[in-house]
Amino acid sequence: MKKSVKVMIELAAGVIIWPRWMMFKIYRRTMGEDRACAAIGQRASRWAGIQGEYFRRKLYGRIIQKMGSDVVISFGTVLTKATIELGDRVYIGSYCLLGDVRVDRDTLIADHVNIPSGGKQHGISRLDVPMREQAGEARTIRVGEDCWIGSGSVVMADVGNHCVVGAGSVVTRPVEDYKIVAGNPARVIGDRREKAGEMWV
Ligand SMILES: CC(C)(COP(=O)(O)OP(=O)(O)OC[C@H]1O[C@@H](n2cnc3c(N)ncnc32)[C@H](O)[C@@H]1OP(=O)(O)O)[C@@H](O)C(=O)NCCC(=O)NCCS
Numbered sequence: 001m002k003k004s005v006k007v008m009i010e011l012a013a014g015v016i017i018w019p020r021w022m023m024f025k026i027y028r029r030t031m032g033e034d035r036a037c038a039a040i041g042q043r044a045s046r047w048a049g050i051q052g053e054y055f056r057r058k059l060y061g062r063i064i065q066k067m068g069s070d071v072v073i074s075f076g077t078v079l080t081k082a083t084i085e086l087g088d089r090v091y092i093g094s095y096c097l098l099g100d101v102r103v104d105r106d107t108l109i110a111d112h113v114n115i116p117s118g119g120k121q122h123g124i125s126r127l128d129v130p131m132r133e134q135a136g137e138a139r140t141i142r143v144g145e146d147c148w149i150g151s152g153s154v155v156m157a158d159v160g161n162h163c164v165v166g167a168g169s170v171v172t173r174p175v176e177d178y179k180i181v182a183g184n185p186a187r188v189i190g191d192r193r194e195k196a197g198e199m200w201v
Contacts, residue, residue, distance in 0.1 A: 001050075009051055013058040020044060021062050033082045037063055041078040048075055060084075068105060081117065087145065100138055104145035104161070112152045115141055119156035119172065144177065162192055 020040055027036035040063070047055045053072050060079055061067035068088035073079070076095040084098060087105035092098070096109060099117035103109070118141060123134030143149065143159045150167035159165060159175045166182025166189070175181050180190035 009054045010058070012051070013054045016055050017044075017059040017062070020059055024059075024063060034080065037082045038078060038080040041080060045076050045078050066102075074111075083140070093151070099141070101141045101143065103143045104147075106145055107143055107147040107149070109143075109149045110151040110153075110167070113149050113155065114153075115143070115155045117141065150182075164190075164192065 020043065024036050024040045027039055031039070040059070044056050044059050046052075052075060056073040056077075057067065057071050060073060063082055064079060064084040064086070065082065066085035066087075068086050068090060070089045071086050072091045074092060074094040074096075077092050077097070079098045081098070081100045083100050085102040086092075087103060087107070089106050090103050090109070091107070092103075092109045093111035093113065095111055096113045096115075098115050101115045101117070109115075117138035120137045120139075122131045122136040124131055126134055141155060141158060143155065144161035144163065146161060147159055147163045147165070149155060149159070149165045150169060152167055153165050153169045153171065155165065155171045157171050157174045159171065160177035160179070162178045163175050164180040165171060165175070165186060166180070168184070169182050169186040170184040171181065172185045175186070175188075178192045179188050180192060180195075181187060182189045
């Protein structure tokens with residue numbers, strides 16, 4: 001896209017997102033930061049097309065803790081926590097749901113990926129109290145730089161740098177740098193360093 005068109009969309013984004021940003025501030029006061037972030041994020045997720053990506057980047061740039069340059073947040077995706085950090089050139093596909101997560105630069109997240117704030121949001125130890133009333137623990141999930149998280153994955157543990165998570169995987173244990181993991185639960189199926197130089201045909 002031409003630089004002049006990009007600049008115009010950036011300028012338009014600054015105006016378009018303004019009412020949503022104001023709404024976020026009101027919601028934050030009345031219902032708290034997390035619910036405000038999710039509520040505004042759901043609305044923003046419906047902005048279509050390339051301009052929608054610009055608008056979401058601009059809006060979330062004001063809401064979340066860190067927004068890198070040239071981040072793409074695709075249609076249908078919702079960031080639910082203001083604590084989220086996204087590094088430069090992070091790409092997030094369509095219909096993803098992100099909780100408290102830090103994603104480092106150049107990482108690709110495919111469509112329909114879910115990264116909740118860990119896997120222990122609800123306590124399950126007491127049998128006399130409904131789980132919805134038992135205290136759980138939320139934690140920040142870290143996805144390193146230059147990772148590829150395949151479609152439909154659920155990531156509940158940290159992923160190192162330069163990793164691949166196969167499509168449809170459920171990550172329950174930390175993944176070491178350069179590992180290729182797949183399945184439910186995700187297991188190591190390879191190491192990118194051993195595949196270096198190989199070509200897919
Ligand atoms: C993981 C992936 C990158 C392949 O990596 P790879 O190192 O080349 O793995 P291979 O194809 O050599 O497969 C190795 C083994 O893992 C298995 N495997 C590969 N991907 C898998 C997956 N997603 N889930 C479960 N098992 C998988 C293979 O069946 C094979 O098993 P086998 O040894 O019993 O035959 C690829 O399968 C994948 O999932 N890509 C993500 C695609 C995607 O989500 N695209 C979205 C648009 S960007």
